[in-house]
Amino acid sequence: MKVGILGSGDVGQTLAAGFFKYNHDAMIGTRTPAKLADFTQAHPGVKVGSFADAAKFGDVLVLAVKGDVAADVLTMAGPANLSGKTVLDATNPIARKPPTDNVIHAFTGADESLMMRLQRQFTDVHFVKAFSCVGSASMVDPKFKGGKPSMFIAGNNAGAKKLATTICEQFGFEVEDMGTAEAARVIEPLAILWCIPGFRSDEWTHAFKLLH
Amino acid sequence: MVGRRLWVFLVCVGVLTALGACAKKSEPVAKKPMTEAQRDSAIGESNLPGAGVVKKALEQSDSAKARAERENQY
Numbered sequence: 165m166k167v168g169i170l171g172s173g174d175v176g177q178t179l180a181a182g183f184f185k186y187n188h189d190a191m192i193g194t195r196t197p198a199k200l201a202d203f204t205q206a207h208p209g210v211k212v213g214s215f216a217d218a219a220k221f222g223d224v225l226v227l228a229v230k231g232d233v234a235a236d237v238l239t240m241a242g243p244a245n246l247s248g249k250t251v252l253d254a255t256n257p258i259a260r261k262p263p264t265d266n267v268i269h270a271f272t273g274a275d276e277s278l279m280m281r282l283q284r285q286f287t288d289v290h291f292v293k294a295f296s297c298v299g300s301a302s303m304v305d306p307k308f309k310g311g312k313p314s315m316f317i318a319g320n321n322a323g324a325k326k327l328a329t330t331i332c333e334q335f336g337f338e339v340e341d342m343g344t345a346e347a348a349r350v351i352e353p354l355a356i357l358w359c360i361p362g363f364r365s366d367e368w369t370h371a372f373k374l375l376h
Numbered sequence: 377m378v379g380r381r382l383w384v385f386l387v388c389v390g391v392l393t394a395l396g397a398c399a400k401k402s403e404p405v406a407k408k409p410m411t412e413a414q415r416d417s418a419i420g421e422s423n424l425p426g427a428g429v430v431k432k433a434l435e436q437s438d439s440a441k442a443r444a445e446r447e448n449q450y
Contacts, residue, residue: 173428174423175423175425178423229426230429232429256426258429258430259433260430260432260433261430261433262434262437263416266415268427268430296425297424299423299424355426355427359422359424362418362419362422363415363416363418363419366421368418
């Protein structure tokens with residue numbers, strides 16, 4: 165599979181390396197290719213280009229940028245390059261302000277989500293919420309004593325969610341489909357919850373698991 | 377003869393005690409409790425998607441605070 169990753173931070177790099185490890189063709193889209201010099205040296209098989217290059221390249225895309233620039237990045241990627249494609253949306257609507265009593269702030273309201281905003285703006289893109297409430301250290305082949313962690317996904321397109329499920333399972337997660345894009349409204353706040361044990365113990369290697 | 381054996385025994389005990397003392401692990405140093413600001417900025421280590429903005433906000437708020445403190449000195 166050809167995967168375009170929009171975003172070159174820790175999350176984008178981790179996922180790109182993961183896709184490459186599992187024999188997918190990966191390209192990272194970035195504003196600043198120079199910042200990936202070390203990464204490309206360590207992962208020569210992963211391509212680097214602009215957001216538009218990566219969007220054009222990928223049959224599947226991953227959105228791994230800061231929440232408040234997500235719409236801008238998708239615009240830079242070019243709506244025509246995104247049209248009809250599955251986009252795994254790893255973004256979180258985290259506000260640029262300090263936490264209050266270990267609880268970080270969101271810039272979205274209680275009754276909306278960033279993914280719903282993006283879905284409304286880019287109507288012919290098949291967004292699937294995924295990878296948003298786990299740190300990049302546990303995004304590929306997570307190892308926990310309690311077994312495989314859960315990956316909560318949500319999206320409107322069944323085919324896109326099937327694709328997301330295949331990828332998440334390949335990366336070592338048990339997928340929990342929470343339904344339509346509306347469910348992103350409850351998945352995104354899990355990232356806020358995820359941070360609290362981190363602040364309290366200064367350890368950031370935990371993950372969620374839904375027990376059945 | 378007995379005195380010499382006793383002396384050898386005591387030397388051996390002394391050497392073993394010394395070795396034991398050397399091998400003893402040093403006591404773990406108690407972690408200094410973090411300040412609220414240090415705890416908050418630890419989110420930079422989380423690598424949660426999008427969480428980098430919180431660390432940046434903290435850095436900006438710290439530098440604004442430091443600037444205000446510097447200005448208040450004059």
